[in-house]
Amino acid sequence: MENSVGKSINFIKTSEKAQHQATYHHKIGHKHGEGSAIDYYAYASKIRHWNPGFKVAFSFTTLLLCIGLNNPFVSIAVILGMAFLTVVKGGLPLSAYLSVLLIPLTFILLGTIAIGVDFSRQPLGQFNLYLGLGYIFTSVDKLQEMAVLMLKVFGAISAMIMMTLSTPSAEIIGVLRKAHVPKLVIELMNLIYRYIFILLDVFNNMRNSADSRQGYCDFKTSCTTFGSVASNLLVVSLKKSNAYYTAMEARGYDGDLVFLEEEKPFQISHLFIAAGFLFFLLLLWYVTK
Amino acid sequence: MKEPILKVNNLHYSYGTGNPALKGVSINIYQGEKIAVIGSNGSGKSTFFLNANGVLTADHGEISYQGTVINKKNLKELRKNIGIVFQDADNQIIASTVMAEVGFGPMNLKLPREEVIRRVDEALTYMNILDFKDRPPHYLSGGEKKRVTIADIIAMKSEVIIFDEPTAALDPLNAQMLEEVLVKLGAEGKTMLISTHDVDFAYRWAERAIVFNQGKIIADGTPLEIFQNREVLKQANLKRPAMLDVYEMLVEKKMVKNTNDYPTSPAELKILLEK
Numbered sequence: 376m377e378n379s380v381g382k383s384i385n386f387i388k389t390s391e392k393a394q395h396q397a398t399y400h401h402k403i404g405h406k407h408g409e410g411s412a413i414d415y416y417a418y419a420s421k422i423r424h425w426n427p428g429f430k431v432a433f434s435f436t437t438l439l440l441c442i443g444l445n446n447p448f449v450s451i452a453v454i455l456g457m458a459f460l461t462v463v464k465g466g467l468p469l470s471a472y473l474s475v476l477l478i479p480l481t482f483i484l485l486g487t488i489a490i491g492v493d494f495s496r497q498p499l500g501q502f503n504l505y506l507g508l509g510y511i512f513t514s515v516d517k518l519q520e521m522a523v524l525m526l527k528v529f530g531a532i533s534a535m536i537m538m539t540l541s542t543p544s545a546e547i548i549g550v551l552r553k554a555h556v557p558k559l560v561i562e563l564m565n566l567i568y569r570y571i572f573i574l575l576d577v578f579n580n581m582r583n584s585a586d587s588r589q590g591y592c593d594f595k596t597s598c599t600t601f602g603s604v605a606s607n608l609l610v611v612s613l614k615k616s617n618a619y620y621t622a623m624e625a626r627g628y629d630g631d632l633v634f635l636e637e638e639k640p641f642q643i644s645h646l647f648i649a650a651g652f653l654f655f656l657l658l659l660w661y662v663t664k
Numbered sequence: 665m666k667e668p669i670l671k672v673n674n675l676h677y678s679y680g681t682g683n684p685a686l687k688g689v690s691i692n693i694y695q696g697e698k699i700a701v702i703g704s705n706g707s708g709k710s711t712f713f714l715n716a717n718g719v720l721t722a723d724h725g726e727i728s729y730q731g732t733v734i735n736k737k738n739l740k741e742l743r744k745n746i747g748i749v750f751q752d753a754d755n756q757i758i759a760s761t762v763m764a765e766v767g768f769g770p771m772n773l774k775l776p777r778e779e780v781i782r783r784v785d786e787a788l789t790y791m792n793i794l795d796f797k798d799r800p801p802h803y804l805s806g807g808e809k810k811r812v813t814i815a816d817i818i819a820m821k822s823e824v825i826i827f828d829e830p831t832a833a834l835d836p837l838n839a840q841m842l843e844e845v846l847v848k849l850g851a852e853g854k855t856m857l858i859s860t861h862d863v864d865f866a867y868r869w870a871e872r873a874i875v876f877n878q879g880k881i882i883a884d885g886t887p888l889e890i891f892q893n894r895e896v897l898k899q900a901n902l903k904r905p906a907m908l909d910v911y912e913m914l915v916e917k918k919m920v921k922n923t924n925d926y927p928t929s930p931a932e933l934k935i936l937l938e939k
């Protein structure tokens with residue numbers, strides 16, 4: 376990872392470090408699965424210090440408005456607004472933002488195409504294409520409907536992505552805790568989140584060591600190796616959970632899992648800007664409906 | 665004679681699999697002692713530590729902390745006062761930010777929030793990792809994680825600190841930093857037990873050494889006594905510290921006078937040679 380030696384000796388200035396981390400995260404991010412890259416981005420975000428409760432509430436309200444108002448102009452405003460927050464305010468490189476968006480975008484395209492086009496034996500609609508067995512056809516209305524739907528879903532997703540790319544999971548869990556989600560669920564989420572990374576690590580190590588011993592040389596061997604790695608992973612995770620519990624007990628755990636959470640002060644100015652944005656969306660809807 | 669801070673009497677423990685891991689361990693530990701726990705792999709060091717902290721309950725035998733015998737009711741007191749830094753940092757770190765991790769112990773002690781925050785900052789500063797505060801632990805290197813786990817225990821302000829092979833994952837610079845931390849903790853009067861396979865470190869740092877072999881303590885004394893006892897070294901498969909060999913060779917070749925003033929580090933040897 377980073378050069379621990381240099382850091383232990385002298386503290387690098389925070390601003391320099393943030394920059395360093397941003398570039399560094401970006402480089403590493405693509406090597407991991409996209410899941411952990413998102414985790415990196417959230418951590419490196421410049422708006423991470425904003426009150427997490429505010430971010431969660433704001434993105435949910437935006438999402439609801441975007442879906443509820445069902446208006447292409449509102450959707451576009453949401454898409455632009457969220458991109459602005461994530462890229463300009465949050466300091467996420469545009470290419471990284473696009474690569475995160477690309478995943479849902481593929482699904483949206485595939486999903487909405489099914490709505491926009493239809494099949495028929497007869498040539499129907501304003502545009503059709505003969506395919507031997509029948510016609511694919513569509514019309515301007517249908518295409519428009521498809522575009523509106525696409526924008527709406529895209530806007531809703533970018534509101535969610537704004538939240539996940541600026542708020543580390545631990546903080547989102549903290550917000551849920553404050554929203555009185557049952558304690559058991561919160562504790563599970565906390566442990567699972569930490570556990571995912573441990574197991575990923577263990578899995579990577581096992582896979583690499585199997586690979587280095589020619590465990591993936593042909594298809595048959597790969598299958599056996601995968602089987603043993605997977606079953607080993609189960610044993611390891613059971614053992615680890617035991618060791619984990621031991622370590623928690625050693626530090627006085629007695630059935631209540633409570634973590635120290637950082638209080639991030641709520642900025643009144645954010646509230647005004649957010650309210651302004653939401654009001655603008657409503658106004659836009661009113662003007663264009 | 666002083667009352668021992670931790671008194672272990674005839675401790676027996678076996679894991680579920682049946683093989684006994686501890687077979688009658690007795691030891692008195694006094695306030696402020698710096699103890700190296702040595703012994704080959706599987707000799708029962710980690711098991712002993714977990715028993716001493718009260719996480720594992722002995723099949724037989726008793727533990728007293730500052731004169732009070734530990735039972736189910738005051739177990740918490742024992743855990744509060746004896747902290748363990750685990751061998752594998754990944755088995756210890758449970759929170760998803762460094763701050764929450766270091767605050768976990770103090771939160772369990774039910775301290776007020778301000779006090780927890782103060783202790784977290786203090787412990788992070790102590791280990792020189794204040795700038796990792798908001799980081800998720802899974803983006804730290806092995807050595808950095810180790811430092812977080814040490815900060816975990818420092819934040820609990822335990823009287824007795826047990827380190828289970830702390831130097832194993834560290835590069836030379838971080839190992840040296842750890843030694844500095846140990847010296848600092850020693851100066852604060854903490855009682856420390858460290859298990860290690862690094863005989864040079866044990867020889868240099870400890871005031872007292874305990875040798876485990878197959879679930880028993882086979883020797884207990886100053887590191888010098890232990891490392892001069894060839895019988896014990898052979899039984900426990902231990903090497904002699906390099907400085908001890910070098911010194912004895914120098915004495916044998918009459919290059920230094922035999923003053924029984926054994927140097928434990930190259931720096932000390934240099935002073936001796938310049939005399």
Ligand SMILES: Nc1ncnc2c1ncn2[C@@H]1O[C@H](COP(=O)(O)OP(=O)(O)OP(=O)(O)O)[C@@H](O)[C@H]1O
Pocket residue numbers: 679680681683684685703704705706707708709710711712751
């Ligand atoms: N969780 C466990 N379940 C069953 N047996 C165990 C478990 N942990 C340790 N043992 C056994 O108990 C014995 C003592 O192990 P312990 O971990 O205390 O050794 P150690 O001195 O710490 O060794 P090392 O230097 O390798 O850390 C060993 O024989 C080991 O196989």
Ligand SMILES: [Mg+2]
Pocket residue numbers: 709710711751828
């Ligand atoms: Mg051990």
